[in-house]
Amino acid sequence: MSASAYASSPSLETLYCDHHGWLQSWLRRRLGDAADAADLAQDAFLRLIIKPAPRGFGSHGEARAYLRTMAQGMCVNLWHRREIEQAWLDTLAAQPLEYAPSAERQAIVLQALHEIGAMLLELPPKAARAFLLAHACQMTDKEVAKDLGVSSRMVRKYIAQAMLRCMQLQARSTAIDLIAPNRA
């Protein structure tokens, strides 16, 4: 272990030399795409410049654990973004042509789907499903209960739970907007 310990908190340059190659191949194995892997590896180091790890790194192992966690999050985000875009294209394809919304409207819906999708990922699956049906499809508790195969009482509980969690996420992102309104 002592061989892989950093004498002092390493510079970004050192980190890049030591870990970039490893991170890129780690990503390529999971994403199955060299171009995506190169992009995300680059993004990961960009993030380290913008927001360095709070306590620096004492060893190779620590640096890799940190980068791995960050890369996992980035993979999920990338998959999620693509899945949602595909879902929206499928939705459009399933509709008669005369309903085709304007490009601007499409962008708004897509943005909303990204936000809602990300919000739902943070919820327990049943609560997420209940919340989506109730809110997006404006179904009553009875209708949602039928879809989920649970009691209406349970649906009520799921929806309150989901709403609370979303409110907290919203509060947190509002606080970030107020503190750093110009973040990219």
Add this chain to the structure above:
Amino acid sequence: MSATALPGTQPDPAEPPHQAMEQAAEWYALLRSGEATEADRRGWQTWLDSHPDHCRAWSYVEAVSRNFDPIHTTADPKLTADKLWAANTRVLQRRRVLTSIAGLAGTGLLGWLTWRHTPLPAMALAWAADHRTATGEMREVALPDGTRAWLNTATAFNEDYSASQRRLHLLHGEILIETAHDAQRPFYVDTAHGRLQALGTRFTVRLDEKETFLAVYEGAVEVRTNAGASAVVRSGQQVHFTPDALGAPEPADVAREAWSRGMLVAHNIPLSEVVQELRRYRSGHLGVAPEVAGLRVFGNFPLHDTDETLALLSEALPVRIHRRMGWWVSIEPKAAAESTSR
């Protein structure tokens, strides 16, 4: 608005207390369930009005709900939601493989309060009052001595006339009084916060939760708070008082009296104040998006038909009226849906 706000009046970025957030989420779940009763809605309104934290917490319910608006505009919201759900499910599966964590569900972290129904003594008293109006209703009544009283929305008062005095007890809401002359019997209006004695006059009394508001349009009124402080308020003046504090008289807002003719007269007041006023005439929730709350409003609006007033506002200002559910209406920027780039 925000450009001229003092540093101390910036919106508080701190999250409302957890309990308020939890209650807001509970109310939301109940009200949208399809099983909410009129009593539930009233209970919710009382909860909303009972503390500023509750309003702040509810604003987050609104913000979360707004995220879903674009889905409702799609040709088939159910289809859109199903496709979104399928996409999320696939991502969740891949995430599980990637992180080898069986879900990140936060169940068990949330303790739910047993729901407590607040008793509504003021409401119950008002139901049994001699004279009352429902929310959105305004009425004129003639009292036995020829005094005329206009009851504003959601108002209740008792009439207590005897050989030695004429006394009205305001339980809820607002009354405009035009007293008839009677040298033998003084005319009083009592509220939870103190007593008003009319000295030949036309005045309005509004009872709020924490204070009484008095505006005198003709003659004069003597105010005596429960604690004993007193002052004579003259024509063209208004005051606010609590049981133990009597505010300094200010010039009366003459436009306010227009409610007795069923009008809301707005002269360069912020939309948020108009909304605050309209809320008294509507049951259910009327929200206003922060981006448009500071727009200045001019004009005369009918109070007996607040839907019409909302329609007029949406013509005069760059706002649109969004009906989330029958009882839940919000005023939002007109272009919001078209130019959002969050």
